[in-house]
Amino acid sequence: MDSSIVVPEFVDARVGPRGSLENLSQAEIGKLLDSGQGGLYPLFRKCALAVLNSGADTDNAKEIFDRYRDFDIRIVRQAWGIKLEMRNAPAAAFVDGQMIRGIKEHLFAVLRDVVFISNEIIASGRFDLTDAADITNAVFHVLRNARLLDYKARPNLIVCWGGHSIGTDEYKYTKRVGYEMGLRGLDVCTGCGPGAMKGPMKGATIGHAKQRIEHGRYIGITEPGIIAAEPPNPIVNQLAIMPDIEKRLEAFVRLAHGIVLFPGGAGTAEEILYLVGILLDPANREQPFPVVLTGPRETAAYFEQVSRFIGGTLGEEALRRLTVIIDDPAAVARHLVRGMEAVREFRRERNDSYNFNWLLSIWPELQRPFEVTHESMRALELNRDQPVHRLAANLRRAFSGIVTGNVKDYGIQAIERHGPYELAGDPAIMQLLDELLAAFVAQRRMRLPGTAYRPVYRLVA
Numbered sequence: 001m002d003s004s005i006v007v008p009e010f011v012d013a014r015v016g017p018r019g020s021l022e023n024l025s026q027a028e029i030g031k032l033l034d035s036g037q038g039g040l041y042p043l044f045r046k047c048a049l050a051v052l053n054s055g056a057d058t059d060n061a062k063e064i065f066d067r068y069r070d071f072d073i074r075i076v077r078q079a080w081g082i083k084l085e086m087r088n089a090p091a092a093a094f095v096d097g098q099m100i101r102g103i104k105e106h107l108f109a110v111l112r113d114v115v116f117i118s119n120e121i122i123a124s125g126r127f128d129l130t131d132a133a134d135i136t137n138a139v140f141h142v143l144r145n146a147r148l149l150d151y152k153a154r155p156n157l158i159v160c161w162g163g164h165s166i167g168t169d170e171y172k173y174t175k176r177v178g179y180e181m182g183l184r185g186l187d188v189c190t191g192c193g194p195g196a197m198k199g200p201m202k203g204a205t206i207g208h209a210k211q212r213i214e215h216g217r218y219i220g221i222t223e224p225g226i227i228a229a230e231p232p233n234p235i236v237n238q239l240a241i242m243p244d245i246e247k248r249l250e251a252f253v254r255l256a257h258g259i260v261l262f263p264g265g266a267g268t269a270e271e272i273l274y275l276v277g278i279l280l281d282p283a284n285r286e287q288p289f290p291v292v293l294t295g296p297r298e299t300a301a302y303f304e305q306v307s308r309f310i311g312g313t314l315g316e317e318a319l320r321r322l323t324v325i326i327d328d329p330a331a332v333a334r335h336l337v338r339g340m341e342a343v344r345e346f347r348r349e350r351n352d353s354y355n356f357n358w359l360l361s362i363w364p365e366l367q368r369p370f371e372v373t374h375e376s377m378r379a380l381e382l383n384r385d386q387p388v389h390r391l392a393a394n395l396r397r398a399f400s401g402i403v404t405g406n407v408k409d410y411g412i413q414a415i416e417r418h419g420p421y422e423l424a425g426d427p428a429i430m431q432l433l434d435e436l437l438a439a440f441v442a443q444r445r446m447r448l449p450g451t452a453y454r455p456v457y458r459l460v461a
Contacts, residue, residue, distance in 0.1 A: 010070075010088040015099050017082065017108050028115050029075050029082070040118055043224055046409075047110045047241060048073050050227040051103060052086075052093040054234065062412045064228050084111075106232045106239050109146065113241035116145050121243065132364045139242070139250050140356055146240040148219060148255065149355045155257035155343045157217065157355075158336055159189045161271045162196025162262025163445050164230050173296040173329070174199030174262050180333035182207020182216065186340075189255055191248075192220025192239060193230025196262040201235040219255070223248045229407035244369045245400060249274050254357045257343045258290040258336045263299045265445035266406060269436065270399035272306065274366060276314060277392030279321040283361035288346050290323070290339030297327040302443065309436045313395060313429055314388055365393035372404040372411060374418050377457075382425025382433070398423055398433070405456030406446055420458040434459050 031040045049071050053064055070088040084107065093103045121127055121138050128134045143149055151157075158181055162174065178188060178200030188204045190197035201218045208216040220236035223245055232239050242248040253259075253275065261272060275291065278284060293303050303324050311319050325332050344354070352359045370376065380394050401421050404411030415421070423433070437457065440446055446453045 009091055010068075011091045011094055011097075012087045013089060013094065013097075013099065014076065014083050014085045015104055015107070016084075026077075028119065029077060031118065032075055032111075032115070040114055044111065044114045045071070045073055047114065047224055047227050048084075048107055049090075050231045051106045051110055052090045053228070054093070054103060054106075054231040062409050065409060084108075100234070102234045102236070106236065109239040110241055113142065113146060117142060117241070117243050120145070130368070132362070132367055135247070135367045136250065136254070136358075136362070139247050139254060142242060142247070143240060143251055143255070143356070146238070148238055148240055151217065151355055153354075155340050155347070155354050156185055157187050157189055157219070157255055157257050158200075159252050159256040159259045160196065160200040160262065161191070161252075161259065161264070161268055163264025163268055164191075164193045164195040164197060165265065165445060166195045166263060167444075169296055170263055170299065171195060171199050173294075173327075175203035176329040177260065177262075177294065177332050178203025179207045180329040181336065182213070183211060184333050184337050185211065185213060186333065186336060187217035187219070189217070189219035189221065189252065191226075191230055191267075192222050192232040192236045194233060196264060196268075197230065198233040198235065199262075200260070201233065205235060221248055221251050221255075225404070225408045225410075228409065246367055246369050250362060250367060253278060253360060253362070255355070256289075256357070257354075258339045259292070260332060260336070261291070261293045263295045263302050263445070265440045266399045266402040266437075269306070269309075269440075270396050270403060272310070273392050273396040273399060276310060276318045276321065277366055277389050277396060278360065278362055280314065280318060280389050280392065281361045281363060286346075287359065288339060288342035289321075289360075290336055290343075291321060292332050292335055293322055293324045294328075294332050295326065300326050302439070305436060305439050309432050312432045314392055318388075318392075363389055363393065365390060366396065370397045370400055372401045372421075374414065374421055377401045377421040377423060380423065380425070382423065382429050384426055384429070395433075402437075402457050411456070415456050420456050422458050422460050424460045430459050 032044055049068055068088065068090060072087045074085045076083045076085050093099055121142065127138045129138060174196045181188065182204035188200050190200060204216060217238060218235050219238045220232045221240050221242060222230060222232065223242045225245065242251050259275065261268065279289065295302065307319060323335060325335065347354055350359060380398055382394055382398065405415045405421055441453055441455065
């Protein structure tokens with residue numbers, strides 16, 4: 001490249017819809033343009049900027065929003081529909097003056113879900129979001145509106161969880177697992193970001209191509225609080241924005257026919273605890289739900305530490321619902337394929353949907369949003385004087401708070417103002433928690449590689 005050529009960091013552009021939401025009412029446009037109290041514009045702007053910033057070398061939401069503080073996006077109404085007009089947008093989202101097609105689809109998926117959630121889920125009065133059944137119905141309606149439930153075939157969707165800040169060898173391993181799954185006709189759903197969320201999708205595309213599978217699903221599910229740290233990767237071809245982390249987690253387990261867990265940090269620990277809390281429910285005892293923890297050979301110690309934490313806090317029954325397979329991608333895929341047959345038979349016998357698991361029981365403690373503050377973190381009950389499912393829910397909230405302090409803009413600001421979150425509880429549990437978190441920090445699982453980590457938590461007696 002000619003060193004005299006200056007590559008712009010910001011561009012101005014106007015783009016038309018791609019994939020969804022060609023039309024909006026005047027009322028919807030008004031709410032989106034309202035930057036004041038109750039308006040959708042601040043939320044839409046934040047999510048749109050995150051999508052346009054896909055592939056960035058930082059997972060710090062505050063850094064992203066500061067860098068593009070002059071970014072502006074407006075809806076332009078025309079006789080034949082709408083367009084989005086942007087100023088000071090990230091130039092990396094464009095090629096030769098044209099927005100990358102996948103990013104354009106993601107941008108309008110954000111617009112679709114922000115409008116739908118505001119109008120149909122929150123403002124309509126149709127759903128009581130304090131009621132467990134209504135929360136599940138709301139999750140269903142968001143996914144249906146995003147057309148994630150259109151698939152009508154045998155169970156084949158594997159949710160992959162794991163860290164966004166993983167090393168090269170671990171990332172390559174996630175691709176190998178995705179490849180083996182793709183060869184066996186399995187589709188992939190992840191949190192849609194980088195690292196262990198991108199690798200399985202990338203591998204599955206090759207496996208699908210070799211098997212001449214033309215319509216593989218690469219589903220990404222995110223939420224506004226984390227999208228800046230984990231913007232949708234370019235392989236995602238179906239994207240849904242859920243209202244909050246709890247509904248995002250419920251969407252994963254309702255869609256999933258099986259789950260693979262790769263190494264990760266606090267966010268992955270949160271997902272494991274959420275899942276284990278569900279599987280410990282006696283109502284789910286008979287339900288087949290294959291769960292595999294896997295990584296390359298050098299991650300064996302990581303999984304031993306995670307297993308020690310799960311067993312030490314939630315008991316041996318929790319460990320029995322998890323299968324650990326080290327350094328064998330083909331064995332992971334074969335285990336999941338066997339699990340698909342059991343899932344299919346179970347749902348067919350009970351006349352349950354293949355594409356949304358209505359029969360799965362989820363405790364209300366795992367459904368209701370947890371507002372992360374210094375006070376709420378300090379008040380968490382991290383002791384054994386409670387049912388095991390409730391302890392799992394509280395441990396999940398503790399890790400959710402750590403994720404908030406690590407990557408969410410409002411959490412980062414709260415830590416800057418008031419210092420680290422404090423966690424207190426049973427000494428044995430706190431010891432196990434301290435060991436696990438210290439291992440995550442030592443293994444650099446709290447930040448993208450090459451960035452320093454300052455703990456956002458403090459364990460107290």
